[in-house]
Amino acid sequence: MFDFEKLGLAPTLTAALKEAGFAKPTPIQEKAIPLALEGHDIMGLAQTGTGKTLAFGLPLIDALLAQQGKPLPKTAKALVLAPTRELVNQIADSLRPLAKGTKLRIATVVGGQSINRQINMLSRGTDILVATPGRLIDLMDRRAVDLRSVRQLVLDEADQMLDMGFVHALRKIAPQLGTPRQTMLFSATMPKQIEELSRDYQTDPRKVQVSPPGKAADKxxxxxxxxxxxxxxxxxxxxxxxxxxxxxxxxxxxxxxxxxxxxxxxxxxxxxxxxxxxxxxxxxxxxxxxxxxxxxxxxxxxxxxxxxxxxxxxxxxxxxxxxxxxxxxxxxxxxxxxxxxxxxxxxxxxxxxxxxxxxxxxxxxxxxxxxxxxxxxxxxxxxxxxxxxxxxxxxxxxxxxxxxxxxxxxxxxxxxxxxxxxxxxxxxxxx
Structure with a gap:
């Protein structure tokens, strides 16, 4: 049996993983994915380079594949927030091959690019929206995006978002999201503020940790x-x-x-x-x-x-x-x-x-x-x-x-x- 099949993912996803050359799940994926598929909120702690993107991305895609209907204009079904443009692009580039052959749309919005082009893109609706908080708020202020259909929220590199002052943006974004929803928070370090963030935005989260916070990769x-x-x-x-x-x-x-x-x-x-x-x-x-x-x-x-x-x-x-x-x-x-x-x-x-x-x-x-x-x-x-x-x-x-x-x-x-x-x-x- 292909190792990813043991996690309970949809056959479409396991086939895409095989085609993309993934042999077996990393420890963070092995621990987080089954819990996320069960609908739990997740607090994932793992050093960089351990596969956190697929740890939240695979459950997101799996859940969306099970849903009926296309996203309505200006709406999104899932939202991934990341602190930098580079990370937004990296997340989207990692997820797109796994959605290949499906009808799922993955869109990105970041600063430094044409906001009018992003408004036109969002007018068609998207399944997964990957965004930096600042540009997302710009689009919200222009009524270019409606987040009430979002039932899954991911905060990637949450500790850096705190360092960069995005907590204020998050407080503006979160009330606009749909409820109930699943929230997955991933971070490489665990400052006290992350625990506070979890208490504010998660319900009974399952903590998944594969290395002590602040520890570098062994190699x-x-x-x-x-x-x-x-x-x-x-x-x-x-x-x-x-x-x-x-x-x-x-x-x-x-x-x-x-x-x-x-x-x-x-x-x-x-x-x-x-x-x-x-x-x-x-x-x-x-x-x-x-x-x-x-x-x-x-x-x-x-x-x-x-x-x-x-x-x-x-x-x-x-x-x-x-x-x-x-x-x-x-x-x-x-x-x-x-x-x-x-x-x-x-x-x-x-x-x-x-x-x-x-x-x-x-x-x-x-x-x-x-x-x-x-x-x-x-x-x-x-x-x-x-x-x-x-x-x-x-x-x-x-x-x-x-x-x-x-x-x-x-x-x-x-x-x-x-x-x-x-x-x-x-x-x-x-x-």
Whole structure:
């Protein structure tokens, strides 16, 4: 028996899963799907890259296949809210192959795209609407969408929605939905506010957890380099040059910092693009597609992309700047080691970021192994710095010390040498 058949899904869905190449459910899918099919509200806690999208998407499609009739104009039967444009698109792209051959419609609405085009699309009605809260409210205010037919609500990456202030939007959206309804809430971390959100919007939810909140995937090798802020550009080029064909995601703290970093790398001959809040949706979509296809091999991003990139081929995540919110570190590094693969997460930590590092380690209940340099003595935590992370490729981490390295300030090849590098050949990236 095909493993997904054991979960009680409709034959149409199991056939679509077979055709799409899914062999067996992930732990979060195995636990959540049967409960969701029974109609329970679900609180799903799992690290990124564990298959949360199908954990809620399959029960949604299964329930809609059992319903009669097309959606009325301007209405939706199910609503999925996600915090970023990238995540909305990723969710829809994951669900559409499973609805292939059915009459189900899946629509997306996000900011940065033509609202008039979205109004025209919604005028025909849709079965599943995947949306960012801000754009959905814009459409509600224009009376372009009627949510009274929604009987299933999904809040994906609910903790980030809270971080981004979307709780106020949710309070405006929820009263417009139909009742009774099933609400599924999925998150990679479990701050106190998530419990409060569950109490407000769920009824007797079944909690499904496959890893402790704040824990990174087991196959991610983590390391940290302590170095002065001014040495970060050199260290980044040194690390990128060690594996020129690997897909590498580099996180910067600000939009301007990300763009400046990208332009510097491009001028040195690196095959690079950037995505951040100052980029149009079209520019962001094209950059992510080029990264997925291996046409570019280094993508510089702000946290806008931390939960919206689902590319199994990402081998390395580099935290050029540590995030101010510790949970965001978990989501950033979750962009690697996806779909059972291995990956490496490398962090840079300058003197003014030590407090952020300590908060990250406290959240994850680990000491990230030191690859180079020394934490300033006054800020050093108790303990000896922990052991090696598990598995994964090794590039610039886990104690590798290039010649001449001291205090994490090893110098890479001169910029002129980088400029002479040949263009990188495309990587083979799994679809």
């Amino acid at each position: 991610i090798t983590q390391s940290v380099h302590f170095l002065p802020k001014g040495d970060k550009p050199t260290k980044l080029r040194e690390i990128l040059s060690q594996d020129t064909n690997a897909l590498t995601l580099v996180f910067a703290r600000t939009k301007h910092g990300a763009e400046r970093l990208m332009k510097g790398l491009a001028s040195d001959g690196y095959n690079v693009a950037s995505i951040h809040g100052n980029k149009s949706q079209g520019q962001r979509d094209r950059a992510i597609k080029a990264f997925r296809d291996g046409e570019i091999t280094t993508l510089v991003a702000t946290d806008v992309a931390a939960r919206g990139i689902d590319i199994p081929g990402v081998a390395y995540v580099i935290n050029y700047d540590l995030p101010d919110v510790p949970d965001n570190y978990v989501h950033r590094i979750g962009r690697t080691a996806r779909a059972g693969r291995e990956g490496e997460a490398i962090a840079f930590c300058s003197a003014d970021e030590v407090d952020q590092l300590k908060q990250i380690q406290k959240l994850m209940k680990i000491d990230i192994p030191v690859a180079s340099g020394t934490m300033p003595a006054a800020a050093a935590p108790s303990g000896n710095g922990g052991g090696r992370g598990k598995g994964g490729p090794r590039r610039g981490g886990g104690g590798r010390k290039p010649g001449g390295q001291g205090q994490g300030q090893a110098k890479a090849a001169p910029a002129a040498a980088n400029k002479k590098r040949r263009p990188r050949r495309r990587s083979a990236v799994a679809a």
